[in-house]
Amino acid sequence: MTDVARRALLSGGALLAGATALGGTVHAQTAAKPLFPIKQTLIPIVGREEQFPVRRIYCIGRNYAAHAREMGSDPTREPPFFFQKPTDAIQLVPANGIVDHPYPTLTKNYHYECELVVALKSGGRDIPIDKALDHVFGYAVGLDMTRRDLQRAMGDQKKPWEIGKSFDRSAPIGPIHPVEMVGHPTKGRISLAVNGTVKQDATLAHMIWSVAEQISKLSEANEVMAGDIIYSGTPENVGPVVVGDTLLCKIEGLPDMSIKIV
Numbered sequence: 001m002t003d004v005a006r007r008a009l010l011s012g013g014a015l016l017a018g019a020t021a022l023g024g025t026v027h028a029q030t031a032a033k034p035l036f037p038i039k040q041t042l043i044p045i046v047g048r049e050e051q052f053p054v055r056r057i058y059c060i061g062r063n064y065a066a067h068a069r070e071m072g073s074d075p076t077r078e079p080p081f082f083f084q085k086p087t088d089a090i091q092l093v094p095a096n097g098i099v100d101h102p103y104p105t106l107t108k109n110y111h112y113e114c115e116l117v118v119a120l121k122s123g124g125r126d127i128p129i130d131k132a133l134d135h136v137f138g139y140a141v142g143l144d145m146t147r148r149d150l151q152r153a154m155g156d157q158k159k160p161w162e163i164g165k166s167f168d169r170s171a172p173i174g175p176i177h178p179v180e181m182v183g184h185p186t187k188g189r190i191s192l193a194v195n196g197t198v199k200q201d202a203t204l205a206h207m208i209w210s211v212a213e214q215i216s217k218l219s220e221a222n223e224v225m226a227g228d229i230i231y232s233g234t235p236e237n238v239g240p241v242v243v244g245d246t247l248l249c250k251i252e253g254l255p256d257m258s259i260k261i262v
């Protein structure tokens, strides 16, 4: 053993000893440190000092029948499907507050989708529907902002939607409300107004796949984990916004969430 390896073994402790035992090449290891820091995405929690760390952002597509029809699909036949946004697509919006939301690049048809967001405190694989809600930490109001022209163009070409859905600040969200405070919202009104005119207006009971069913179904495809959040779909009457518009999202039992397109 070289002097360097011996010193590393003495300072590196069990980790290095383990690597040696497994036949790995011995390097002068130190505790793994990132080359540079990357900001963890955190969402404020109402009534708590701790914030909710986001691991993954999942979104379900076409989860309200009338919206599925307006997007050109048959809501009676389609199984649920999911896509993801990058974790740092989150844009925080204070409760009952408003933030500036820059109109994104590349699009000429930028759409709102008001959604109930589910935040998980634990997870698993193949979670049964009747156990799924045990994993929910809380709920928030969110917007699944969408470059609709790009989403459609990519879909028409049978290419991934990503550029239409998964971009910077595409996931505005309000603070998370723990289940102890708000229960599991299943029936309340969900609505969105643009400049004071109501555009989307439905109830959570109109979801095709319930929150529990979404978690269960998602856990068949991926192990879901604490820190995952799920945008649970939007009702009908999605539509475009332009610079200067103010969007107001409401879900019964949660504070309003508002963004201004700038």
Ligand code: MN
Residues within 6 Å of the ligand: 059, 060, 061, 113, 115, 144, 231, 233, 234
């Ligand atoms: Mn959506």
